[in-house]
Amino acid sequence: MLRTLFFAIIFFLSLIPARSSHIVGGDFTATWVFANASNTASTYRLKLTLYRDCDTGTAPFDPQISVGIFDRVTNQVIDTFLIDLAGSGPLVLALGNQCSPPPQICVEGGVYTIDVEIPNNPNGYYISWERCCRNSTVNNLVNPDDTGITFYLELPDPAMHNSTPRFANDPLTYMCEEQPFSYNFAGFDPDGDSLAFELVTPVSGTIGYPVSATPQAVWPGPIPAPYSNAIWATGYGLNNICGGVPLTIDAITGEMNATPDFFGKYSAAVECREYRNGVQIGMIRREIQFNVIICNGNSFPDVSFNAPIKNQTIYAGDTACFTYFVRDLEGDSLWLTYSGDVFPGGPSGPPYAATSGQVGVANVITDFCWFTSCDQARVDPYNVIYTSKDNGCPFALTVNDTIKITVLPAPLIERADMLCMDLTTEDRTTVYFGVPPNTDPEFFKYYIVYRSLDGSAFVPVDTINDHSKDFFIDNKALNHNTINYCYYIVGVNVCDKRGLISDTICSENSANNEINYLKSVSVLNNSEIVLKWKDFPNSDFATIRIFRKINSPLEQFSLISTIVNPQNNIWIDRNVNSSQFSYCYQIITEDNCGNVSPKSNIACSILLTGKSLVFKHNLNWTEYRKWNGGVQKYELWRKGNRDLKYSKIDGIGFTTSFSDENLNYDEGKYKYRVRAIEGPGGENAESFSNVLTLEQEPIIFLPNAFSPNDDYANDRWGAVTGFVKDFRIAVFDRWGQLVFNSIDPNEMWDGQYKGSPAPNGVYVYRVFIRAYGDQKARNIEGSVTLLR
CATH class of the missing domain: 2.60.40.1220 (Immunoglobulin-like)
Structure with a gap:
């Protein structure tokens, strides 16, 4: 019964004359709503927004349309949906150029929406619907009144729970002849994915020219891609959609710009592509017809300024200055006024910014300057608003330009690290510390040195006024061999605000006796081994020496790398053959005073080897050595040549060998990898072996x-x-x-x-x-x- 009704509807709609609709554009969107209980399918809200002429005599929107969903790789028809018209009404045209549009410009929008369940499919889908035809007076297409429009979107695997991008703004369907046009559909993605915009050729589809000499008004049923493009009229194309200065679109912002030079109607299409992690996952396309009309000439005042960037961020105590220019292209009178937070009567308090309003013809200029104080820092930016108004006809045009100035607190002096103490001179100590790398001399005032003797209270004993100096000398450290001298320093900025105090260093424990600890050694990419060690006191201001040997009692450790002032606790050994050997590592630390630490623990990588026998693979691996928490368990992971990801083989535990007899006869190549997990009492570390590939004979x-x-x-x-x-x-x-x-x-x-x-x-x-x-x-x- 439902099938009979569907074809009856299609037959009825096909009776509508092909040239009666005068569709001027539209676009599809799909919003993910929820997944089913088994997470094998998701419900999406499909929405088609359609635009058409609303001139007298134009046919109304179809009460119901038939939409197809297709596999994006195989083009197989997955399902067909009948969607009812949810509502329609006139489109409000934003008169950005202050000209009243001619009476013939009338656009109506119609919305079709339905909730549908779509099964998971790694291939993804595309959704489409076709309708004929366009206006016969479209200038830039061949046979426009026989040319249909295909509405289309692409959707990734529903398992990703992804919604397509969408346009926040309705189309502005007209431009003024010989006047700059600028508009943005305001495309955005509800999932936060990256978007890219591009002008593309309008798509005609399958039910009209150039595919069929006899266009059909209504899509007879779901027809898979590919869909034919409309044919550009002579002289037109993507590089010349509407004549004059070509219509272009910013690939990042989506802003469109053009200066058309000929009255008429022009079809265009914009694709908004959706990217996640650099890979395109979806796309929507909006088609629209632009009407180029004749407007009375006037343009907005042109504003500019000589600052490097419009919205500025400065620190308290800095100065923000720039010159502001306003120009009227028609040479009309201009009025420039200002307001904002930084002027007398505003919330900032003194010192106030200085500027002035201006009146002139064709051009006006004003200067702005603000000398900030330490107490004017705040979270919210200060607003400086310039209002430029011309005297053009038929209406005066106004530009409100807001410049935001964010005043941050003068940065605190970062925490210094006490590195080491030189006690070689009698009755004198020399303390070395790491100067914070981001210390800006513009905001540095001095360091204060604090000292304690044998656990007494710390008292200030000196100041350091040179921000680049990385040591201080205490010439009054009497008997430092028997008295414990301790020191720390704290930085003060230009606003007399103290930063974080440094750590404390004492003479009685200044020797470098700390032992570093190798947290893990793990194979990466079958050609590299990653070493991770525990945070070590002052390690970023010291020297790390790395030793290595092949995992054999006959081999000796040798120095392979020296890292001066390491910036992190990770190092990658790229000079290894991790598929043939297990490697052992050990490290020592040397401070800036030349004190060398004892050797760290020994850590050895896991080497996985194996052999392919008839109907099974025998695997063996070396044990991981050595964690404080020991090895809690080993995991063996396998991936067949048809698998997308590795799966864990159960029941490994503490063993270091396994015979895999659970092989799929439809696959012949398997990859294996071992993961070792540290037990309680350690650093919750893990280590991976090399990847071993084994193949079965056919x-x-x-x-x-x-x-x-x-x-x-x-x-x-x-x-x-x-x-x-x-x-x-x-x-x-x-x-x-x-x-x-x-x-x-x-x-x-x-x-x-x-x-x-x-x-x-x-x-x-x-x-x-x-x-x-x-x-x-x-x-x-x-x-x-x-x-x-």
Whole structure:
């Protein structure tokens, strides 16, 4: 009944004259609503916004449309939806150029919406609907009144729970001849994905010109891509959509600009592509017809200034100054006024900014300058608003330009790190510290040095006025061999605000006795090994020395790298053969005073090896050495050649060997990787082995006879295979005639040839197979006897 009703609707809609709709544009969007309980499908809210002329005599919007959804890779029709018209009404045209549009410009919008459930599909989908036709007076297309419009979007796998981009602004459907046009559909993505915008050729589809000489008004049913483009009229194209200064679009912001030079109607299309992690996952397309009309000439005042950037960020105590220019292109009178937070009467308080209002003809200029104080820092930016108004006709045009100035607190002096203490001189200590790398001399005032003797209260003993100096000398450190002298410093900025105090260093423990700890050693990309060590006191102002050996009692450690002032606790060893050897590492730390720490623990990488036997893979790996928490367990992960990701093999535990006999005969190449997990009492570390690839040899069996007599015994003949990547079989009769062929190893010959039983006799077969590790195909030839 539903199928009958559907085709009845399609038949009724097809009776509408092809040239009556005068569609001028529209676009699809899809909003993810929720996933089903099993997370195998998601409900989407599909919305088609349609625009058409609303002149007297124009046909109304279709009360119902038929929309198709297709597999994006195979183009297979997945489903068809009948969507009712939800509402329609006139489009409000934003008169940005202050000209009243001519009476013939009238655009109406219609909205079709429906909630549909779409199953997960890694290929993704596209959704489309076609309608005919366009206005006969469109200048830039061939046969526009026979040319349809295809509305189209692309959607990734519903398992991603992704909504398509959308346009926040309705289209502005007219431009003024010989006047600059600027407009933005305001495309955005509700999921925060990156967007890219591009002008594209309008799409005509399948129901009109140029595909069909007899256009159909309504789509007869879901027709998969590809869809034909509309044909540009002579002289027009993507580089010249509407004449004059070409219509362009900013790929990042979506802002469109043009200066058309000829009255008329012009079709255009904008694609908004959606990217996640650099990969395109979706797309929407908006088609629109622009009407170029004749407007009375006037343009907005042109404003500019000589600051590097419009919105400025400064620190308290800095100065913000610039010159502001206003120009009227028609040479009219100009009035420039100002307001904002930074002037007398505003919330900022003194010192106030200085500027002035101006009156002039064609051009006016004013200067702005603000000398800020320490107490004018705040979170919210200060607003400086210039209002420029011309005296153009028919209406005066006004530009309100807001310049935001953010005043941040003068930065605090960052925390210094006390590095080491030189006690080699009697009754004198020299303390070295790490100067914070981001210390700006503009905001630095001095350091204060604090000292304590044998646990007494800290008192200030000195100041350091040079921001680049990285040590201080205490010439009054009497008997420092028996008295414990401790020091710390704190920085003060130009607003007399203290930063964080440094750590404390003391004479009694100034020797470098700390032992560093290697948290993990792990194989990366089968060609690198990553070392991670624990945070070490002052390690970023010291020297790390890394030693390595092959994991064998016969090998000795040797120095392989020296890192001066390391910026992090990670180092990558790229000079390794991690698929052949396990490597052991050890590190020491040397401070800036030359004190060398004891050696760290020894940490050794995991080497995974294995052998491919018939129907199984034997795997062995070296144990991880050595964590404070020991190895809690090992995990073995496997990925077949058809798998998208690794899966864990259960039941490994503490063993360092495994025989994998659970192999899929339809796959022949497997990758393995071991993960070691640290036990309690450590750093919650993990270590990965190298990736090991093992391949199975292909298996094939071909019977020498069969009897296709429907007795359920040997009625079919074919190959029995295992671990075969590529397959092809061909069977010939004694005259060399091909009677059966297939590329599916599971497909069997039923003894038929061209719909009739093949005669008894001997048939020759030729089989080509390719194993997963082979570059060349193997050729197998033989014969089979057909007996009935």
